[in-house]
Amino acid sequence: MSAVIEIAGLRKTFHSLRQGRRVAVDGFDMLVEAGQVHGFLGPNGSGKTTTLRALLGLVRPDAGRMRVLGADSPERLPDVAGRVGAIVESPQFFANFTAHRTLRLLAVAGGVPTVRVDEVLEQVGLRDRGHERVKGYSLGMKQRLAVASALLKNPELLILDEPANGLDPAGIREMRDLTRSLAEAGVTVLLSSHILAEIQLICDHVTIVSRGRRVAYGPVEEVLAGFDQHQWRVRVADPEQAGDLLGRAGLSVTAGPDHLVVTGVEDPETISRTLGEQGVWVRELVPLRPDLESVFLELTGDHEHMGVEVPRQVDGAPPSDGVIDLDVRESREVDA
Amino acid sequence: MNLVRAELERLAARRFVQLMVVLLAAAFAVTVVTTLAGSHRPSPAELSRAQAQAAESVREMEMTYDRCLRIREGSLPPAENDYLPRDCAQIDPAQLDELPTAADYLSGVFVFAKEAEPLLYFLIAFLTLFGFLVGASYIGADLNSGGVVNLLLWRPRRSTVLAAKLGTLLGGLVGLSVLASVAYLGAFWLIGQASGLVGRTGGDFWPSLAAIWGRGLVLVLLAAALGFAVATLGRLTSAALGAVAAYVVVWELGARLVFQILQVGRPDRYMLSSYLAAWLSGEVRLWDGNACGPGISGYCDGSYTVTWPSGLVVLLGLTGALVAAAFTVFRRRDLM
Incomplete structure (x- = not known):
C-alpha cells in the first residue's frame, strides 16, 4: 500500500x-x-x-x-x-x-x-x-x-x-x-x-x-493485543480456596470481591484443569481484554507520572529514525 | 478568478458592508431631501435682482482697484481709513479666480456649481471611512473566525489568498465609489436643474471636480489598504481602529504639543494630516510659529507649503510599507 x-x-x-x-x-x-x-x-x-x-x-x-x-x-x-x-x-x-x-x-x-x-x-x-x-x-x-x-x-x-x-x-x-x-x-x-x-x-x-x-x-x-496481559476473571464457589490452589500452581492471582483475576495465562485450560483436579468447579471463566481506553490511559497517563516515554511499535512496519522498538511486555516491566 | 468571484460575493454579503451602504444611502437621502426642501427655482424677478447685485458688486471692485492705482500714481490722495495693498494687482477683478455671480445673491436657491465641491468632499470623507472600516473588518473578522483557515484548506497559497482578498476589496470599493459618486452628484445636478440653479459649469469646473474625485478615490483605496494591512498585522479589526486612535492621540495631539514646547521648527511636516490635506486639496499652506521669533526684524513670512506630490509619496509609502509587512507576516504566521 x-x-x-x-x-x-x-x-x-x-x-x-x-x-x-x-x-x-x-x-x-x-x-x-x-x-x-x-x-x-x-x-x-x-x-x-x-x-x-x-x-x-x-x-x-x-x-x-x-x-x-x-x-x-x-x-x-x-x-x-x-x-x-x-x-x-x-x-x-x-x-x-x-x-x-x-x-x-x-x-x-x-x-x-x-x-x-x-x-x-x-x-x-x-x-x-x-x-x-x-x-x-x-x-x-x-x-x-x-x-x-x-x-x-x-x-x-x-x-x-x-x-x-x-x-x-x-x-x-x-x-x-x-x-x-x-x-x-x-x-x-x-x-x-x-x-x-x-x-x-x-x-x-x-x-x-x-x-x-x-x-x-x-x-x-x-x-x-500488545497490551493484553492475558488476564482471566474466574468465579468459583470458594474463591479463597481456589486462590490458594492457583497460587500454589505458580499462577499470579488477584482476589476481587466475589471473583479472582488470574494474570499471565495464555491458555484458559491451565486454570480450569488446575482447579478441576482439586475438585473445584469453575462457574465462570472470562478473558479480560484491554480496550483502547485502558491502553490510551496507560500510555498517556502513566508516562506523565513516570516521566519516561517509551515508543511502542506493534506492527511489522520498521520504526522510523529514533523510535525504539521494544516488546510491550518489556516496556511494562520498565513501567513497573 | 474563481477565488475573486467568491470573495466578492462574500464581501457583498457581509452585514457590516451592507450596514455601511445603508448608512451611505441614508445620509445621501437626508441630504437630498433637505436640499430639495430648502431650495426653489428662482423667479425671473429674483434672478434679475441677483444679477443686478452681482453686477453692482463687480463694479465696486473695479472702482476700488482703479482708486488704488490712482493713489499709487499719486493722482489721488488716500483717505484716512483707506486700506491699500502693496500691489494693486492683488485686488484687480480681472485677476480674481472668480467674480461675484447672481448665484451669490440668491437666497434659498441650491446652486449646483457652488455646492458640488463641498458635497464631493463629504462623499470622499464618508467613502474613506467606509473603506478603512470595511478593509479592516473584512480581513479582521475572517482571521478571527477561522474563515481564512477554511479558505487556505482549499487554496493553500497564502499570498494568493491575501492578495485576492485585498484585490477584491479595492476593486469593490472602486465600483461602489464610482456608482455612489455618479448617483450622488447626478442627483444634486438634477436638483439644480429642477429646483434651483445649475450655475456655471463651464471652463475648468468639471475637470477640477474630476481631479478632486480622482484624488479622493485614491485616498479611499489607500485608507482601505491601510485598514486591511493593520488588521492583518494585528489579527483583529479592532487592531486597525486602535492603531488609528493611538496615532491621533499620541502623535497628532501629543507629539504636536511636545513639538510646540520644544519649539521644533515646522512641526506639521511630521504629521500625516498635513500630507492628507495636501493630497486632497492640491497643496496646503502651513505656518511655522518659530520661524519669525525674536531676532528677526522686518517682514517675515513663516509660511511654507506642502504640495500634493509629497502628500502622495508619504501616503503611498506608508500604506505600501504596511501592506508589504502584512503580506510578509501573513506568509510566515502560524494560523491557529
Missing part, C-alpha cells in the same frame, strides 16, 4: 510572552497508508491539532519532513490540495450565510462544480435545512456542515479533527456510518478524536500521541 501521509521528526515549539516556550510536537512520526481509517489519539494539548495544522500548511514546523499524497508539505501542498478534504478543530462559518451558500462559495473558490453542494448536504443529512442560516444551527449541525465542506472536493484523503464534537448519539452513529461508507469507497480517513470507543469502532489503524511524541501505532487489534 502506498503512503498517503508521512510525517518524520516533526517538531514545533510555540513562543509567547505570557506562557513562554512550549513544545507542542517533539520529533513526531506518523504513517498513514492508502485505504486506512486511521485514528489519531492523544490527550488535550498532546500535539494532535498542531500536527494536523502543520500537515495542512497552517503552522510552520521547526523541523521534520511531511508528505501528503506524495507531495512535500507545505511546499507542494497546493498541488494536492484539491484531493484533500479537511476540517481542523471546529471550523467557524459566517452566521448569516446559509449552509448552501457557504458551500457554494467554497466550491466556487476551489473550482469545484456547484452540483456537489446538494450532494454533500445530502451525504451529511443537511439537505432539508441547507437553506437555513448557519446561526440557527446546533453545534452538531455546524459539525456536519464542516464535514460537508471537507467532502465537497470528493477527496482521496479526508482529515477530520474531532468530527463527533457536539453530535448527539444518533449523530455520532451517522458520522460513523458516513466514515465507514467513505472508507469503503476507497477514501483514506485520518480521524482525530477523544471518543476512544468511537475510534475503536471505526478505525483499523491508530497512532497515539503523548506530549508531542508518538507512543504507539499500528493496527488497532495489534495495539490492543
